[in-house]
Amino acid sequence: MRPFEYARAQSVEGAVGQPGKFLAGGTTLIDLMKLDVERPSHLTDITPLRENGELSQIVEDGEGVRIGALASMSQTAEHALIAERYPALREALLAGASQQIRNMASMGGNIMQRTRCPYFRDLAFKECNKRDPGSGCGAREGHHRKMAILGGSDQCIATHASDASVALVAYGASVVLRGPDGERTVRMEDFNLLPGETPHIEHDLRDGELIVALILPAPIARNAVYLKVRDRESYEFALSSCAAVLDVQDGKVNAARVALGGVGTKPWRSPEAEAALVDQPATRETFEAAARAALQHAHPLAQNAFKVPLTARVIVRALMQAAGLVDEAGNSIEGAGA
């Protein structure tokens, strides 16, 4: 690891505007510093700000809930407000990482989590536009089984790694940022950027800005599912995942939110799928149409082509579960109209 200046933040005001990076749980940043991928000149350790309730508490906020940026993943998953109102966020959090990492990792850090693309994480690979703009993309012509099928560009097809961000996007969450010029709020969907021609710029985050909170608006429905499919049963990133929030009245979809993980270069909200659901009967046929809509612009390569049919199945199953038509094992639920 390269030497860096280290300071412990005494206040939010003191932290905002500091050069370098903010250090919270460190589960991504320290890892990448050891790998020499991240080379911050300064680290401002914001964990002392946990004393400041604004940054660590989870509280009601109007009709919604405000999650302090320093709340840990496990604290958030276990919070009654989250469990009751945002079950897909709870499930997404518990499906991510390991208990030890969830205890350390902060919610603000989770949404800043960087990709697991091996070409990005290992300096032995010279081609990575995200790490070294203009150097090329090793994955496109190389190993890309786990890479994104949505939102990629010629420059980058690295998959966004976070599970929680997928649920946050589905629930329409916003990020509260405090910077030298004051506070602003950005929708999660806009906070994460597509790689385009600038894959090294991943977030709408200005110099010196600190994430202070995540705001969840009132959920559109209680019925919600986070479904994650992966190569092993735990401690593994998604091959494909879906956060689905579904408001079904009298067998008809009133409102729907669909977001995908493991397949996009950012947490992938699918307005196409949502449009295909609203005002339609809550049936498998409708859900299959939504899956087709979500994937109509998918751009798979040879090794990750399986993610297209897999993701279609993940979407359908998540919606079937959210609609109460099947249980977690995929068994039809007796008496459920379908």
Next chain:
Amino acid sequence: MTVQKGQPQNYVGQRVSRVDGPDKVRGAATYTAEFDLPELAHAVLVSATIPHGSIRSIDQKAARAVPGVLDILTHESQGIELKPVKAYPRGPAGTSVLPLQSPNIEFRGQPVALVVAESLEAAQHAAQLLEIEYDASDFRATLEQGLKGLPLLDKLPLPPLGHSRGNVKKGLKDAASTFEATYDTPVHHHNPLEMHAVIAAWDGDERVTIYEPTQWMQSAQHTLAAMLGLEPDNVHVISPFVGGGFGSKATTWPHLPTVVLAARKLGRPVKLVLSRAQMFAAVGYRAATTSAYSVGLDDNAQFTAMKLDAQTQTGVSDLFPEQVGNVPKMLYANPNMALNYTLIRTHAGPNIMMRAPGEASGSFGLEVLMDELAEKAGLDPLEFRRCNHAPENSDPESGKPYSSKHLLECYDRAAGAFGWENRTPEIGSMRDGHTLIGWGMATATYPVYASAATARARLCADGHVEIEAGSHDIGTGTYSILAGIAADSLGLDIGQITVKLGDSRLPKNGYSGGSRTASSVGSAVLAAAMGLREELMEAATHDSASPLFGVAGQDIHPRDGGLYLGETDQGEDYTAILKRLGKDQHEVYRETIPHEGSQKHLDQLKAGKDGSVAAVAERFARHSWGAVFVEVRIDPDFMTPRVSRVVGAFDIGQVINAKTAESQLTGGMVWGVGMALHEETHTDARTGLILNSNLAEYHIPVNADIGSVQAIALDHPDFHVSALGARGAGEIGIVGTAAAVANAIYHATGKRVRETPITLDKLI
């Protein structure tokens, strides 16, 4: 467990908890990286980032400017010459490629520099600042690329590996039906939890002490002696605890001499701990394999012929064959067999043995093939194997009788415990609601390697007994196993036994691999402990001051810390005998030659070789046996295979410690599940570099992937192998398990996947 005092077999065969368990739990068991020495300097190894070519330049300026940097060793350094060595199996080194002796690179991850500093942090920082320029050459980094490129190695400078018997052409021609299929396994890396580590400390110019986690202390002694021109006995190796090895710690890798050179150059001890990524670099791997079969069956579904053409990869300079034919050539009755190997050179570096080398990879193809043939013959997979069972009196490979074979009992026991009779044969016919269920099985076998061994037993004045053996506990329970053998031999509580291992100055022993340590070193400990008992008995019965004076030896029982006449109180403590001998301690040293071995094997051991008798010995073919049954559950929407249940029954001879043996068998089966579903080293075709050199992306099962695993050990001592009747438990658990999983997946889904790992994208 409860200990009944006075019974001769209080420990052997029982479930005995690890005697070193409390120390391990408390962190009091010292592993290599935890040793500290005065003036210790810290090293970081720098690995090549190309698979083939040469170093054009190394700019050390920025690295040397880091405060605390003491030295940087590269091929340009002076005074670090090494003499050539031979790589395993011809010599004890892991590779003949010498570190830092030339600018040439012949494999990815080859060591190119060692940075030494006052602190680990300074060394790590400086290592990142080293600017190395390469001239890259064409490369073949994988078996697939090797098949297209580098010259093949079909004439091996090793004993011939192939095998042939009968007339395969005729056998195939006479068959009622024939079948061909090819099975592939990928590169695997051992990844023991404990990283490779070294501390080297010189005492003058001729003596060096090495702290190293190793499965073979004599490998380090003899490799360093050859490289540096030292006397092997002047290389003192200390290795009290090993956090797993699985073959990667059996031989000496290039980082070891690199650290030894740095310590000599600096005149102070140096420590190196490899990074996890470097566990994928220059410490061996299981080679990728391709097994192409042609087989014939007669009208009774019995083999008429089997032809196996195997292609496996190896390094550029070294030859280690991954012998996928080990199991196919002997497991089933078959008069006509032809086994041919082609080794393919690759720039992936030197490969080495990894838990059941050849047997794990080779049994995947064979046992999936058996499942395919059973289906074609219209037979239950278990029935088909019974139909081709090789009789106890005739090993198909050698024609010799087996030392002991209870494979049919393994089939019965495991099938019964699993409930195999409830299997319905049709594909996808077993469901739990939406979930697909599949049941599959496979046969397991593993050869016996038995080595010459030496041990010392010493009675101390306070009545406790020290057992000394220059062997290793690689996490398998050697301390506990040897303590149990000694305690039973002497009628002592296990708490009165202290076992000393992991020091090359202790009585010499061979390599802890091939599932041999419990039976081989255990036999020497048995001999030493029994020798101690006999000498003390001799002293007592010939001493008129002893209550046992004149008592016949066969009437004397060792118990309660001494010797007694039958179950009576007539007798005395060992300490009383020792006191009258006028000694502080009494010790007995014994050397044992394995059954069907000779003085030659003992001489080999003392010369630093493994002193091992082959599985097919003069009189008997010696193998362990097993049967593994697996249940998979698959969500048909996603085709995610998950193993819910494994039952294995194993005929491994006498079980010495039922608890540690169960751990070995269970761990082997868990690894087999990982081999089936998860494990694969991914190589980037364009750069030849490894993509998943970390434990987040190199998948092995986590707890959530493992359901119920039941290991049943049969109880048939094999006294044709060792005085203990033990054969070994370490490796057989992984053999066959991967195929059983693949066969279960086929039963659930109808998808026949002839390669591992079987990930959902191959099923969807």
